Amino acid sequence: MGLQGMKIKKDFFRSNTLLVAKNLLGKYLCRRLPNGEIIRERITETEAYKGFDDKASHASRGRTKRTEVMFAPAGTIYVYLIYGMHHCLNIVTEKKDYPAAVLIRGVEGANGPGRVCKYFNINRDLNGKQLGKELWIENPRIRMVGKIQASRRIGVDYAGESKDKLWRFIMIK
DNA sequence: ACAAAGATCCGT
DNA sequence: CGGATCTTTGTA
Numbered sequence: 001m002g003l004q005g006m007k008i009k010k011d012f013f014r015s016n017t018l019l020v021a022k023n024l025l026g027k028y029l030c031r032r033l034p035n036g037e038i039i040r041e042r043i044t045e046t047e048a049y050k051g052f053d054d055k056a057s058h059a060s061r062g063r064t065k066r067t068e069v070m071f072a073p074a075g076t077i078y079v080y081l082i083y084g085m086h087h088c089l090n091i092v093t094e095k096k097d098y099p100a101a102v103l104i105r106g107v108e109g110a111n112g113p114g115r116v117c118k119y120f121n122i123n124r125d126l127n128g129k130q131l132g133k134e135l136w137i138e139n140p141r142i143r144m145v146g147k148i149q150a151s152r153r154i155g156v157d158y159a160g161e162s163k164d165k166l167w168r169f170i171m172i173k
Numbered sequence: 174a175c176a177a178a179g180a181t182c183c184g185t
Numbered sequence: 186c187g188g189a190t191c192t193t194t195g196t197a
Contacts, residue, residue, distance in 0.1 A: 058193095061194085061195095064193080064194075065193085066192085066193060066194085080192085080193095081190095081191070081192065081193095082192090083189075083190070083191080083192095084189075084190030084191030084192070085189065085190055085191080
């Protein structure tokens with residue numbers, strides 16, 4: 001019995017956000033579309049948003065109606081609308097009441113967080129739900145041995161001393 | 174109540 | 186490089 005089809009469990013997301021962001025690379029983002037069809041693509045790019053002091057994180061100014069979901073238990077889905085047009089998909093990490101999440105910035109065939117959500121038909125209806133039936137992560141059948149490149153996060157130049165953290169991870173083939 | 178800015182993308 | 190487009194947040 002191979003690993004394909006094995007959904008990743010919540011424990012995977014409960015650990016350190018940087019580890020989760022790196023370890024998500026090469027795994028499959030899986031979606032059951034409204035018409036029942038299932039689509040899968042390998043995750044190629046992620047970003048970590050972690051802690052109370054991360055000025056780039058939406059949660060850096062505490063709990064609000066919008067950021068409350070970042071304080072939820074690991075494995076919760078955080079989707080928000082950006083620039084009035086594009087959706088961004090995050091998976092909440094670490095323990096409850098600690099604000100952290102991983103932004104899915106790219107999969108094979110869709111580069112950029114907005115394009116990922118468009119490709120997977122993801123919108124705010126999934127916000128606050130758990131990974132499971134509609135959206136989940138699977139292990140790849142064959143383990144990837146690619147390299148991981150760390151770099152600065154995109155679009156967070158406003159974030160003071162947090163802007164230069166190397167919390168963006170890209171899988172190099 | 175209002176204004177400003179945003180974890181982006183597309184076309185020029 | 187600017188425009189689209191609307192929600193969230195801070196400020197009054």
